[in-house]
Amino acid sequence: xxxxxxxxxxxxxxxxxxxxxxxxxxxxxxxxxxxxxxxxxxxxxxxxxxxxxxxxxxxxxxxxxxxxxxxxxxxxxxxxxxxxxxxxxxxxxxxxxxxxxxxxxxxxxxxxxxxxxxxxxxxxxxxxxxxxxxxxxxxxxxxxxxxxxxxxxxxxxxxxxxxxxxxxxxxxxxxxxxxxxxxxxxxxxxxxxxxxxxxxxxxxxxxxxxxxxxxxxxxxxxxxxxxxxxxxxxxxxxxxxxxxxxxxxxxxxxxxxxxxxxxxxxxxxxxxxxxxxxxxxxxxxxxxxxxxxxxxxxxxxxxxxxxxxxxxxxxxxxxxxxxxxxxxxxxxxxxxxxxxxxxxxxxxxxxxxxxxxxxxxxxxxxxxxxxxxxxxxxxxxxxxxxxxxxxxxxxxxxxxxxxxxxxxxxxxxxxxxxxxxxxxxxxxxxxxxxxxxxxxxxxxx
Amino acid sequence: xxxxxxxxxxxxxxxxxxxxxxxxxxxxxxxxxxxxxxxxxxxxxxxxxxxxxxxxxxxxxxxxxxxxxxxxxxxxxxxxxxxxxxxxxxxxxxxxxxxxxxxxxxxxxxxxxxxxxxxxxxxxxxxxxxxxxxxxxxxxxxxxxxxxxxxxxxxxxxxxxxxxxxxxxxxxxxxxxxxxxxxxxxxxxxxxxxxxxxxxxxxxxxxxxxxxxxxxxxxxxxxxxxxxxxxxxxxxxxxxxxxxxxxxxxxxxxxxxxxxxxxxxxxxxxxxxxxxxxxxxxxxxxxxxxxxxxxxxxxxxxxxxxxxxxxxxxxxxxxxxxxxxxxxxxxxxxxxxxxxxxxxxxxxxxxxxxxxxxxxxxxxxxxxxxxxxxxxxxxxxxxxxxxxxxxxxxxxxxxxxxxxxxxxxxxxxxxxxxxxxxxxxxxxxxxxxxxxxxxxxxxxx
Numbered sequence: 001x002x003x004x005x006x007x008x009x010x011x012x013x014x015x016x017x018x019x020x021x022x023x024x025x026x027x028x029x030x031x032x033x034x035x036x037x038x039x040x041x042x043x044x045x046x047x048x049x050x051x052x053x054x055x056x057x058x059x060x061x062x063x064x065x066x067x068x069x070x071x072x073x074x075x076x077x078x079x080x081x082x083x084x085x086x087x088x089x090x091x092x093x094x095x096x097x098x099x100x101x102x103x104x105x106x107x108x109x110x111x112x113x114x115x116x117x118x119x120x121x122x123x124x125x126x127x128x129x130x131x132x133x134x135x136x137x138x139x140x141x142x143x144x145x146x147x148x149x150x151x152x153x154x155x156x157x158x159x160x161x162x163x164x165x166x167x168x169x170x171x172x173x174x175x176x177x178x179x180x181x182x183x184x185x186x187x188x189x190x191x192x193x194x195x196x197x198x199x200x201x202x203x204x205x206x207x208x209x210x211x212x213x214x215x216x217x218x219x220x221x222x223x224x225x226x227x228x229x230x231x232x233x234x235x236x237x238x239x240x241x242x243x244x245x246x247x248x249x250x251x252x253x254x255x256x257x258x259x260x261x262x263x264x265x266x267x268x269x270x271x272x273x274x275x276x277x278x279x280x281x282x283x284x285x286x287x288x289x290x291x292x293x294x295x296x297x298x299x300x301x302x303x304x305x306x307x308x309x310x311x312x313x314x315x316x317x318x319x320x321x322x323x324x325x326x327x328x329x330x331x332x333x334x335x336x337x338x339x340x341x342x343x344x345x346x347x348x349x350x351x352x353x354x355x356x357x358x359x360x361x362x363x364x365x366x367x368x369x370x371x372x373x374x375x376x377x378x379x380x381x382x383x384x385x386x387x388x389x390x391x392x393x394x395x396x397x398x399x400x401x402x403x404x405x406x407x408x409x410x411x412x413x414x415x416x417x418x419x420x421x422x423x424x425x426x427x428x429x430x431x432x433x434x435x436x437x438x439x440x441x442x443x444x445x
Numbered sequence: 446x447x448x449x450x451x452x453x454x455x456x457x458x459x460x461x462x463x464x465x466x467x468x469x470x471x472x473x474x475x476x477x478x479x480x481x482x483x484x485x486x487x488x489x490x491x492x493x494x495x496x497x498x499x500x501x502x503x504x505x506x507x508x509x510x511x512x513x514x515x516x517x518x519x520x521x522x523x524x525x526x527x528x529x530x531x532x533x534x535x536x537x538x539x540x541x542x543x544x545x546x547x548x549x550x551x552x553x554x555x556x557x558x559x560x561x562x563x564x565x566x567x568x569x570x571x572x573x574x575x576x577x578x579x580x581x582x583x584x585x586x587x588x589x590x591x592x593x594x595x596x597x598x599x600x601x602x603x604x605x606x607x608x609x610x611x612x613x614x615x616x617x618x619x620x621x622x623x624x625x626x627x628x629x630x631x632x633x634x635x636x637x638x639x640x641x642x643x644x645x646x647x648x649x650x651x652x653x654x655x656x657x658x659x660x661x662x663x664x665x666x667x668x669x670x671x672x673x674x675x676x677x678x679x680x681x682x683x684x685x686x687x688x689x690x691x692x693x694x695x696x697x698x699x700x701x702x703x704x705x706x707x708x709x710x711x712x713x714x715x716x717x718x719x720x721x722x723x724x725x726x727x728x729x730x731x732x733x734x735x736x737x738x739x740x741x742x743x744x745x746x747x748x749x750x751x752x753x754x755x756x757x758x759x760x761x762x763x764x765x766x767x768x769x770x771x772x773x774x775x776x777x778x779x780x781x782x783x784x785x786x787x788x789x790x791x792x793x794x795x796x797x798x799x800x801x802x803x804x805x806x807x808x809x810x811x812x813x814x815x816x817x818x819x820x821x822x823x824x825x826x827x828x829x830x831x832x833x834x835x836x837x838x839x840x841x842x843x844x845x846x847x848x849x850x851x852x853x854x855x856x857x858x859x860x861x862x863x864x865x866x867x868x869x870x871x872x873x874x875x876x877x878x879x880x881x882x883x884x885x886x887x888x889x890x
Contacts, residue, residue, distance in 0.1 A: 321566050
């Protein structure tokens with residue numbers, strides 16, 4: 001099916017990109033906390049940002065930059081402080097960050113985009129940033145993607161990275177991406193950062209359209225706990241260094257590029273959902289039979305976001321009643337006589353009525369989806385007076401060594417049909433475990 | 446302020462009502478499971494029901510009955526089986542239930558309303574119901590409210606009951622109510638049943654309007670886990686037995702009656718929120734400064750429903766960042782510079798920026814709200830293969846004896862202002878604890 005292949009290299013897989021990730025001392029833990037992606041030449045830039053009324057300074061900054069001119073040379077990301085709810089001082093800090101980096105890279109500050117993640121209400125530690133930026137620029141490398149991916153995470157247990165390659169006009173074109181997530185992941189761009197690089201040449205308007213549609217089918221279709229953050233940002237650069245002809249209108253080539261962009265975003269989105277706080281498995285909800293795709297996605301997201309469904313999956317309980325109830329309240333009209341629910345290969349409900357099924361086998365099906373991650377005690381001690389917001393980061397770091405690979409190929413699949421319409425949609429989420437509560441009860445502002 | 450006083454008697458406090466609750470053998474546990482409320486004379490009847498596309502047979506039944514004629518003599522409620530997703534057989538069972546009771550009461554089946562709560566996908570145990578109904582009618586009593594309140598609960602740890610009295614034209618008028626909740630409690634009529642009786646005389650249209658508005662300010666303003674059920678029903682009778690003049694149009698008297706009706710509904714709604722599965726405290730969110738009341742309630746509900754806010758409260762963490770983030774994503778535009786957040790008497794955020802506050806004292810404030818309920822191990826054993834759905838009911842029953850009274854007078858109060866508008870709104874919820882996950886991971890379909 002897919003017209004591309006996976007390659008290594010993350011955001012530095014496409015031509016003409018370098019990246020870096022260092023420890024600048026923003027996180028008290030001494031873990032990497034400052035990341036940079038640089039394009040050798042000015043790249044077309046597009047972005048999708050949080051819809052929250054409470055936005056971090058970097059979000060307003062990027063929106064203004066991209067509105068003025070949709071291009072960039074660099075993305076700077078700090079972890080540790082969110083620089084949200086920090087008022088005019090936060091805005092000044094964001095501007096200064098861009099100016100410092102611009103000077104070091106010897107480019108215009110207008111070509112720099114910013115992202116922050118960490119504790120809301122805390123300013124960026126500017127002293128650490130000031131001394132970190134020269135070191136960061138010195139570390140830039142054509143194999144620096146993993147270092148950058150490791151410096152943007154907070155409570156994530158694994159780094160998230162992908163790169164795909166296809167051909168356009170017989171020449172290779174690549175898209176790479178890195179992301180961070182964990183907690184507060186919800187439709188409408190949740191607490192997540194994702195940075196995508198591409199070496200195709202594409203017109204700014206088309207690139208933004210592609211990215212917005214890809215975001216709807218990926219990051220806006222995942223949910224961990226229904227909360228949306230102040231800092232969510234998806235930024236995508238396209239620098240044309242593949243030397244393929246510029247894509248300036250819709251057609252076979254733009255569709256090919258958009259499909260690969262969507263695949264990159266979906267991989268990162270699923271990785272974020274799988275790594276939701278306390279999650280033990282990835283859940284994929286597939287909905288068919290609605291009037292249009294939007295309605296199908298709406299039902300899928302409601303099911304994936306239901307605390308009762310998520311708790312049941314954690315309990316390995318094939319609880320079709322909760323799935324039916326979630327589908328019913330999604331705000332999409334359907335006849336309950338047409339409702340069908342499958343869990344993996346198990347048909348649980350047909351014509352709106354429950355069927356006999358092998359409950360033990362269905363429970364085993366749910367169990368097999370949670371074979372990669374250990375269920376772990378993320379919080380070693382109750383540090384509710386620790387203001388650093390870094391307790392989880394430290395605990396997460398201790399755990400990372402236990403996790404070999406994040407498997408995304410064995411999700412729990414819930415397939416729901418609500419009628420004969422042609423609409424289809426998918427959403428991804430995770431289960432709700434004791435550890436979710438533990439992590440979030442003890443993580444301090 | 447309030448123009449009424451609390452009295453005893455629940456739904457049998459108003460004149461001309463009797464009630465009963467018995468063990469009919471619907472629940473395998475042998476706990477009470479069949480309840481009945483009867484008005485001596487034909488009463489005006491109004492109802493508000495689940496908006497889910499997947500509805501129990503009793504919900505369709507009541508909607509049709511009330512559409513045909515807004516009056517009733519009796520409300521029959523069974524606990525144990527939800528009779529939802531049971532197809533045409535479920536409809537036949539509902540009709541038969543009404544006919545059986547009508548015969549026993551010697552009235553028309555058209556004057557009977559029905560409600561069910563329990564496991565989705567299970568039919569009512571009709572044999573038990575058939576033999577239970579004569580016994581139920583024999584048990585009817587003018588002091589039967591508590592018995593009825595005890596027979597409609599499932600995982601609830603306490604019964605919910607209230608009665609208020611005021612005067613209209615120098616004569617006493619009373620409104621009583623009982624309710625059940627716990628789990629799946631959310632705006633748009635969540636898994637909850639509430640039955641209200643009143644002895645005023647009021648026109649059907651006005652009574653329905655009053656009830657709909659009262660529901661918006663009470664049951665539709667609470668959230669436990671964001672899930673909405675197939676069976677949610679609020680039914681209110683007004684039988685005129687107070688012999689006060691009929692209220693047929695808006696005015697001082699209708700306002701007085703509506704205010705008391707709203708107070709009854711709010712009491713029951715708060716009791717349901719406080720008793721949310723695994724909850725250790727009641728949370729009240731007060732929002733001001735919006736353009737209108739609807740917007741304020743929308744923000745309040747979003748904050749009260751945020752898993753991150755709820756986890757923080759369980760962790761006794763004065764986490765204003767999560768409150769700000771939830772307010773920001775509620776879908777109501779505001780300037781973040783105008784955002785103010787108070788937790789009890791502690792001002793945490795002003796002009797969109799965090800203030801210094803006594804974190805230890807604020808945490809102590811959160812702790813004092815959880816002094817009545819024990820934090821308990823609700824699920825004694827993992828009975829995930831128990832199909833009765835009654836495991837929780839048994840565990841809950843064991844616990845009820847430990848809980849003296851449910852205090853609703855010491856909620857955690859979160860007060861949020863977003864501007865200078867005149868809109869105000871409240872919502873109620875509870876915290877998110879380990880026990881919520883435990884209960885819902887192990888409760889079987």
